[in-house]
Amino acid sequence: MSLLITGGAGYIGSHTLKYFTEKGKEVVVVDNLETGHKEFVRDAIFYNLDIRNKIELDKLFKKHDIEGVIHFAANSIVGESMIDPYKYYHNNVYGMLCLLDVMKHNNVKKIVFSSTAAVYGEPREIPISEDNPTLPTNPYGETKLAMERMMHWFDVAYGIKYVSLRYFNAAGAIEDSSIGELHIPETHLIPLILQVPLGQKDRVYVFGDDYPTKDGTCIRDYVHVMDLASAHYLAYNYLLEGNESQVFNLGNEIGYTVFEVINTAKKVTGCKIPVEVIGRRSGDPAALIASSKKIKDTLNWELKYSSLEKIIKDAWEFQKNYINKWKERN
Ligand code: UDP
Numbered sequence: 001m002s003l004l005i006t007g008g009a010g011y012i013g014s015h016t017l018k019y020f021t022e023k024g025k026e027v028v029v030v031d032n033l034e035t036g037h038k039e040f041v042r043d044a045i046f047y048n049l050d051i052r053n054k055i056e057l058d059k060l061f062k063k064h065d066i067e068g069v070i071h072f073a074a075n076s077i078v079g080e081s082m083i084d085p086y087k088y089y090h091n092n093v094y095g096m097l098c099l100l101d102v103m104k105h106n107n108v109k110k111i112v113f114s115s116t117a118a119v120y121g122e123p124r125e126i127p128i129s130e131d132n133p134t135l136p137t138n139p140y141g142e143t144k145l146a147m148e149r150m151m152h153w154f155d156v157a158y159g160i161k162y163v164s165l166r167y168f169n170a171a172g173a174i175e176d177s178s179i180g181e182l183h184i185p186e187t188h189l190i191p192l193i194l195q196v197p198l199g200q201k202d203r204v205y206v207f208g209d210d211y212p213t214k215d216g217t218c219i220r221d222y223v224h225v226m227d228l229a230s231a232h233y234l235a236y237n238y239l240l241e242g243n244e245s246q247v248f249n250l251g252n253e254i255g256y257t258v259f260e261v262i263n264t265a266k267k268v269t270g271c272k273i274p275v276e277v278i279g280r281r282s283g284d285p286a287a288l289i290a291s292s293k294k295i296k297d298t299l300n301w302e303l304k305y306s307s308l309e310k311i312i313k314d315a316w317e318f319q320k321n322y323i324n325k326w327k328e329r330n
Helices: 011-022 054-064 078-083 085-105 139-158 189-194 225-240 258-269 293-299 308-329
Strands: 002-006 027-031 045-048 066-071 110-116 161-167 169-171 204-207 222-224 246-250 275-278
Touching: 002 011, 002 054, 011 027, 011 225, 027 054, 045 054, 054 066, 054 085, 066 085, 066 225, 078 085, 078 139, 085 110, 085 139, 110 139, 110 225, 139 161, 161 225, 169 225, 169 308, 189 258, 189 308, 204 258, 222 225, 222 308, 225 246, 225 293, 246 293, 258 308
Parallel strands: 002 027, 002 066, 027 045, 066 110, 110 161, 161 246, 169 222, 204 275
Antiparallel strands: none
């Protein structure tokens, strides 16, 4: 029997795929390559397919005897979701409806879901635990929350068990630098910072230095992508063992300001990184720091790469490696 990973050509999906295949798991990947990278999919059967194509998805479930699903395929840019909510509801919410329907028809009853800290909106307290109110401040977070609620009701009615993993700020790359974070256009802080030492940009724009934090810039909880991957592995096995549905936060439980991240990147790269402070980005909460106690206690999740320096170093090695390969090809 095979595991289906939707969105396995994306950033967190491809790292999770690698984690599972290294453990010897047979994996089928479905990705429409809207934002994913085909070359990030290795050691798996690959389908260039949109999950909203229920007819083809159903055929694939039958052909490969799918036992469970890890679901990443979704749009995930906050700013884009503010200007194009239709796209987010259609791809994320309707996509989930199609996937769950095909799962139901094929009697597949296990799903691990890629959720986000954006479901919380402005947190009531820090660190944020899973019982913090969920009041998203943008369509991206809203659609992820709707997808979680959909899984809940599909569990109640059809017994489809789920684990929803609410990530804080995914960062870093696998240590062999073969895959990494590559969004077009790039909107995330660490890869944007690294574009300066790579010579692609002359400065980093910092979105606001007037927040109520120690240096005025936003605080985020950066978690290594391979630590996220290991959590998916634990969550999937938890479901295979026949356990109940769960929602877990996934974060490092340490917060860094934007300036601290930039200073660490200077140290790691040995390069100057000029900064320009501009206005706040709308919808940015001042601080987001996870409590990951629940997943640590329930699944014995252990962080292997919790230092920010290590996270940025792995991101940096990937970026250099990717640029070199790209230069060789062109
Ligand atoms: N940020 C910034 N400049 C940028 C990109 C991001 O100052 O060019 C800040 C952003 O305001 C946030 C943090 O860096 O406080 C992390 O942003 P990112 O978009 O990476 O992740 P998010 O927290 O939005 O999921």
